[in-house]
Amino acid sequence: MQAISKSFGGIPALSEASLEVMPAEIMALVGQNGAGKSTMIKILNGAYVRDSGTIEFDGGPWTAGSPQQAQRAGISTIFQEINLIGYRSVAENIFLGREPRRAFGLLDWKKINDEAAALLARFDVRVDVRAPLEHFSTAIQQMVAIARAVSFAAKLVIMDEPTSSLDEAEVDVLLRTVRQLKAEGVSVLFVSHKFDELYAVCDRVTIMRDGKTVAVTPMSDISKLQLVASMLGRELDEVAKKGATAFKGGTGNVGGELLAAKGIAIGHLVRDANLDVRRGEIVGLAGLLGSGRTETARAIFAADQRAAGDVTFDGAATRFKTPAEAIAAGMGYCSEDRKSQGIIPGMSVAENLTLALMPALTRSGLLDEAKQREVVERFIKEIGIKCAGPNQKIRELSGGNQQKVLLARWLCMNPKLLILDEPTRGIDVGAKAEIQSLIRRLASDGLGVLMISSELEEIVEGADRVFVLREGRTVAEFDHENLTEGDIMRAMAHDDAEDRRQAEGASTSA
Numbered sequence: 001m002q003a004i005s006k007s008f009g010g011i012p013a014l015s016e017a018s019l020e021v022m023p024a025e026i027m028a029l030v031g032q033n034g035a036g037k038s039t040m041i042k043i044l045n046g047a048y049v050r051d052s053g054t055i056e057f058d059g060g061p062w063t064a065g066s067p068q069q070a071q072r073a074g075i076s077t078i079f080q081e082i083n084l085i086g087y088r089s090v091a092e093n094i095f096l097g098r099e100p101r102r103a104f105g106l107l108d109w110k111k112i113n114d115e116a117a118a119l120l121a122r123f124d125v126r127v128d129v130r131a132p133l134e135h136f137s138t139a140i141q142q143m144v145a146i147a148r149a150v151s152f153a154a155k156l157v158i159m160d161e162p163t164s165s166l167d168e169a170e171v172d173v174l175l176r177t178v179r180q181l182k183a184e185g186v187s188v189l190f191v192s193h194k195f196d197e198l199y200a201v202c203d204r205v206t207i208m209r210d211g212k213t214v215a216v217t218p219m220s221d222i223s224k225l226q227l228v229a230s231m232l233g234r235e236l237d238e239v240a241k242k243g244a245t246a247f248k249g250g251t252g253n254v255g256g257e258l259l260a261a262k263g264i265a266i267g268h269l270v271r272d273a274n275l276d277v278r279r280g281e282i283v284g285l286a287g288l289l290g291s292g293r294t295e296t297a298r299a300i301f302a303a304d305q306r307a308a309g310d311v312t313f314d315g316a317a318t319r320f321k322t323p324a325e326a327i328a329a330g331m332g333y334c335s336e337d338r339k340s341q342g343i344i345p346g347m348s349v350a351e352n353l354t355l356a357l358m359p360a361l362t363r364s365g366l367l368d369e370a371k372q373r374e375v376v377e378r379f380i381k382e383i384g385i386k387c388a389g390p391n392q393k394i395r396e397l398s399g400g401n402q403q404k405v406l407l408a409r410w411l412c413m414n415p416k417l418l419i420l421d422e423p424t425r426g427i428d429v430g431a432k433a434e435i436q437s438l439i440r441r442l443a444s445d446g447l448g449v450l451m452i453s454s455e456l457e458e459i460v461e462g463a464d465r466v467f468v469l470r471e472g473r474t475v476a477e478f479d480h481e482n483l484t485e486g487d488i489m490r491a492m493a494h495d496d497a498e499d500r501r502q503a504e505g506a507s508t509s510a
Contacts, residue, residue: 001017001018001019001020001040001043001044001053001054001055002018002053002054002055003016003017003018003052003053003054004016004017004018004019004040004043004050004052004053004055005017005050005051005052005053006039006043006048006050006051007051008388008392008396009388009389009392010388011388012211013036013039013211014036014039014040014043014050014211014212015210015211015212016053016212017036017040017053017208017211017212017213018213019040019044019189019206019213020206020216021156021187021189022187023185023187024182024183024185024186024187025182025187025188025203025204026178026179026182026187026188026190026201026202026203027187027188027189027190027202027203027204027205027206028190028191028192028198028202028204028205028206028219029041029189029190029191029205029206029208030191030192030193030198030205030206030207030208030227030231031207031208031209031231032209032231032232032400034210034386034397034398034400034401035208035209035210035211035231035398036208036210036211036212037160037191037208038160038398039211040208041077041158041160041189041191043055044057044064044070044075044158045064045067045070045075045077045158046063046064046065046066046067046068046069046070047066047067057073057074057075057156058073058074058155068097071152071154074152074153074154074155074156075154075155075156075158076149076150076152076154076156076157076158077149077157077158077160078145078146078149078157078158078159078160078162079145079160083145084133084141084144084145084148085133086132086133086134087132087133087134088132088133089129089130089131089132089133090116090120090127090128090129090130090131090132090133090136090144091112091113091115091116091117091129091130092112093133093144093148094115094116094119094120094129094144094147094148094151095112095115095116095151096148099112100112100115113129113130116129116147117129119147119150119151120143120144120147122147122177123143123146123147123173123174123177124173125140125143125144125147125173127140138337139170142162142170143170143173143174146159146162146174146177150177150181154186155186155187156186156187156188156189157181157186157187157188157189158188158189158191159178159188159189159190159191159192160191161191161192161193162174162190162192163192163194163197171197175197175200175201178190178201179201190202193432195224195227198219199219199224202219203218203219204216204217204218204219205217205218205219205222205227207227207230207231209230209231209232209233210233214230214233215230253280253444253446254278254279254280254281254464255278255279255280255281255446256278256279257276257277257278257279257312258277258278258279258281258313258314258416258417258448259275259276259277259300259311259312259313259314259417259448259450260275260276260310260311260312261273261274261275261276261296261299261300261309261310261311261312262274262309262310262311263308263309263310264296264299264300264306264308264309264311265306265307265308265309265472266292266295266296266299266304266305266306266307267307268472269292269295269472270292270295270296270299270306270472271292271471271472271473272472272473272474273292273296273299273309273469273472273473273474274467274474275296275450275467275474277417277448277449277450278448279416279446279447279448280443280444280445280446280447280448281443281448281449281464281465282439282440282443282449282451282462282463282464283448283449283450283451283463283464283465283466283467284451284452284453284459284462284463284465284466284467285297285450285451285452285453285466285467285469286452286453286456286459286466286467286468286469286488286491286492287468287469287470287492288470288492291469291470291471291472291492292469292471292472292473293421293452293469294336294421294452295472296469297333297419297421297450297452298333300326300331300419300450301320301323301326301331301333301419302320302321302322302323302325302326303323303333305321313329313330313331313417314329314330314416327356327413327415329416330414330415330416330417331415331416331417331418331419332356332409332410332411332413332415332417332418332419333410333418333419333421334403334406334407334410334418334419334420334421334423335421336421336422336425336452338399338402338403338406342402342406343394343395343402343405343406344394345393345394345395346393346395347393347394348390348391348392348393348394349376349380349385349387349389349390349391349392349393349394349397349405350372350373350376350390350391352394352405352406352409353375353376353379353390353405353408353409353412354372354375354376354409354412355409356409356410356412356413357375357409357412357413361375373390375412376390377390379408379411379412380408383404383407383408383411383438384404384434385397385401385404385405385408386398386401387401400432400434400435403423403424403435404434404435404438407423407435407438411442415447416447416448417447417448417449417450418442418447418448418449418450419449419450419452420439420449420450420451420452421452422452422453422454423435423439423451423453424436424453424455424458425454436458436461436462439451439462440462443464451463456485456488456489457485459488460483460484460485460488463480463483464479464480465477465478465479465480466478466483466488468488468491468492470491470492475491476488476491
């Protein structure tokens with residue numbers, strides 16, 4: 001891809017950017033949110049039409065009229081947000097649009113299910129492929145998306161944040177698969193903000209900034225610090241001195257208790273979750289995938305009804321029946337899944353930002369557009385949302401800017417408590433620093449924050465206190481002063497069975 005340019009609403013997303021991937025090469029593509037990575041990918045796979053520039057693929061000129069045409073030609077794309085059909089089976093999702101058939105055009109269900117199971121086994125995933133996809137975790141759904149992309153006999157596989165929903169063991173499986181694809185002669189374009197993954201599998205790295213390609217270099221020739229400096233457009237000494245983020249915990253002016261959740265239970269997923277949040281405090285909620293973190297947060301916000309437990313909020317015992325009641329009381333909740341539970345892609349930045357505030361902006365069923373515009377423009381400026389304007393479709397924004405819009409949605413409601421589930425998932429170091437700094441500033445102003453994060457570094461850096469969940473139970477609490485990644489990891493992965501064996505051994509000895 002050479003001299004690729006693309007604008008949206010007169011705002012350039014790409015300015016003569018370039019990208020080169022060699023046969024059987026794993027190329028990393030990095031840059032801040034808004035740098036142009038996703039636009040570059042969507043032009044390559046036919047989702048967008050470039051304004052100018054040239055593309056060659058597999059030895060000849062290339063223009064894809066659609067992602068389907070790109071797939072047929074050998075370019076498979078796995079996007080960060082899972083694009084599958086939840087109510088259809090795992091096998092149907094893998095073979096959707098190219099199902100094996102028997103005589104008279106009838107679907108060959110045995111072949112569909114057998115081949116889907118065999119393909120997933122290659123990724124060490126063994127599930128009932130006849131079951132609806134929505135019955136499985138986000139991690140399993142991500143692995144199904146990867147299996148579908150690989151099954152197209154692709155020459156180039158584009159992976160856009162493929163590990164954002166995977167736990168450590170599943171990441172290892174994915175990276176092994178990436179190496180296997182390379183060994184089979186398949187090229188991989190690997191987009192990730194997790195540097196350890198890039199250094200583990202990538203041969204070279206292409207760095208983008210402000211819609212331009214600013215560097216291409218072998219991974220072995222650039223340090224992590226140099227990589228961050230190049231992405232941010234900052235001097236190496238400045239990054240080394242200040243770091244990529246100023247997100248520091250233990251510095252807030254913490255007040256009295258705002259939220260207390262005790263004995264929370266939801267079916268078999270959460271059995272005894274306990275936590276509390278004070279005013280002006282950032283509380284981290286850590287745990288392995290499946291530990292019950294999201295379920296606990298949703299129960300507090302009344303997105304799911306708890307089977308047992310008590311919640312006290314702002315000094316009063318509560319039993320919210322709906323999220324609307326929680327919002328009215330002063331809670332806000334940002335889901336980990338921006339696409340399906342956060343943004344409304346076809347609506348504008350202004351509409352998405354003021355969605356929760358809409359009742360206050362209407363009178364007799366009519367929207368006060370001047371008041372809406374005032375709110376939107378204020379938060380675009382205060383939070384630094386990069387967009388062509390309030391009327392731009394939110395789907396055209398980068399992930400980091402979409403997340404800022406979601407944060408602004410709740411901030412314009414003046415909440416007392418903000419629940420953030422993976423607030424920086426899939427966001428680059430620059431946008432991550434901006435969002436983390438904003439969270440700390442909000443806490444300093446007296447807002448209580450409950451933050452779920454799979455990144456232990458983020459939890460350790462940003463939280464005033466941390467609660468650890470394991471198998472649906474709160475098993476540890478740490479203050480910032482006594483907090484290390486090792487402590488959290490040990491609490492998350494501690495083996496209860498081993499404890500019982502040791503206790504039984506001690507009893508026998510006695």
